[in-house]
Amino acid sequence: MAKVLMKGNEALGEAAVRAGCRFFFGYPITPQSELPHYLAQRLPEVGGLFLQAESEVAAINMVYGAAGAGARVMTSSSSVGISLKMEGISYIAGAELPCVIVNVVRGGPGLGGIQPAQSDYFQAVKGGGHGDYHLLVLAPASVQEMVDLMAKAFDLADKYRNPVMVLADGILGQMMEPVEFPAEILQEFPAKPWATDGAKGRRPNLINSLYLQPEKLEEHNHRLFDKYRQMQEQETISENYHTDDAEVVVTAYGSTARIVKAAVDLARTEGIKAGLFRPVTLYPFPKQEINLACARAKRVLVVEMSMGQMIEDVKLSLNCRLPVSFYGRVGGMVPTARAVYNEIAALAQQGGEKA
Numbered sequence: 001m002a003k004v005l006m007k008g009n010e011a012l013g014e015a016a017v018r019a020g021c022r023f024f025f026g027y028p029i030t031p032q033s034e035l036p037h038y039l040a041q042r043l044p045e046v047g048g049l050f051l052q053a054e055s056e057v058a059a060i061n062m063v064y065g066a067a068g069a070g071a072r073v074m075t076s077s078s079s080v081g082i083s084l085k086m087e088g089i090s091y092i093a094g095a096e097l098p099c100v101i102v103n104v105v106r107g108g109p110g111l112g113g114i115q116p117a118q119s120d121y122f123q124a125v126k127g128g129g130h131g132d133y134h135l136l137v138l139a140p141a142s143v144q145e146m147v148d149l150m151a152k153a154f155d156l157a158d159k160y161r162n163p164v165m166v167l168a169d170g171i172l173g174q175m176m177e178p179v180e181f182p183a184e185i186l187q188e189f190p191a192k193p194w195a196t197d198g199a200k201g202r203r204p205n206l207i208n209s210l211y212l213q214p215e216k217l218e219e220h221n222h223r224l225f226d227k228y229r230q231m232q233e234q235e236t237i238s239e240n241y242h243t244d245d246a247e248v249v250v251t252a253y254g255s256t257a258r259i260v261k262a263a264v265d266l267a268r269t270e271g272i273k274a275g276l277f278r279p280v281t282l283y284p285f286p287k288q289e290i291n292l293a294c295a296r297a298k299r300v301l302v303v304e305m306s307m308g309q310m311i312e313d314v315k316l317s318l319n320c321r322l323p324v325s326f327y328g329r330v331g332g333m334v335p336t337a338r339a340v341y342n343e344i345a346a347l348a349q350q351g352g353e354k355a
Contacts, residue, residue: 115332
């Protein structure tokens with residue numbers, strides 16, 4: 001199939017349709033509104049249903065219902081809208097229902113602004129709502145990767161009976177790039193014998209996240225975390241760029257990683273052995289892979305559009321064996337390649353000395 005030029009949000013919508021998504025429930029909010037707008041036109045063309053709910057709270061509970069019936073379903077929002085969905089997301093995780101949730105992140109806290117940010121990292125990878133649970137979290141760095149990861153998101157959701165979040169930002173959602181889609185729209189999916197799709201010659205299925213007996217709830221929590229451990233063993237994805245001999249390894253994800261890649265190139269032209277480690281799965285975080293990427297490193301720099309959130313997972317993954325520094329921009333401000341290069345150069349001068 002020939003490549004087409006598409007805005008990131010619209011490419012996410014088309015990729016979802018081609019991955020077999022037939023139900024979308026959401027509510028408009030900048031900077032992700034092009035995604036529901038696209039699906040409002042596209043889903044009816046393939047026999048699907050688009051519904052703009054009266055609120056984000058209503059939308060996530062509609063997702064719960066469609067997922068429980070066995071449908072491939074998704075919702076999307078931006079930051080403050082995701083916060084409103086958190087109670088329902090915890091219910092969905094507790095009931096072990098597969099769905100895809102897109103967060104095109106904007107600045108915060110509070111209403112914040114409509115410019116890009118990465119300050120929802122904690123909310124995404126630590127659960128975000130009440131109780132002990134995790135989402136699988138995928139962080140694309142290009143419009144093409146948004147397309148590629150959307151199909152993977154639905155497959156992982158079905159495989160683990162778990163909600164999957166695609167964590168993008170306002171840059172990726174609004175930028176236009178050439179993309180290539182799968183040639184065919186998926187029609188066949190894994191069987192879901194647990195779904196509430198009518199008791200046809202069998203006992204009715206029950207979907208529930210309420211356990212009044214503490215022993216049963218504890219057992220349920222342990223079973224969920226056995227599933228999360230399986231994710232950690234099998235589902236990590238990452239990218240290495242010039243890390244083989246890197247003495248300064250920069251860790252970044254999403255659109256920020258593209259800026260860092262340019263900074264690494266600049267550092268290399270100046271004789272500085274710099275590299276980029278980019279986690280694609282933010283949960284599970286690629287712990288083993290980052291240790292391999294930092295095998296020759298003397299220092300690590302974490303770059304985020306936040307006040308520093310992923311840096312905690314980097315430090316924990318490295319078991320604090322290397323000095324880890326941070327550079328961030330917030331409030332919708334975007335780091336420049338030159339500014340990141342300056343941070344790399346300063347760390348290279350310090351060598352392996354403790355900060």
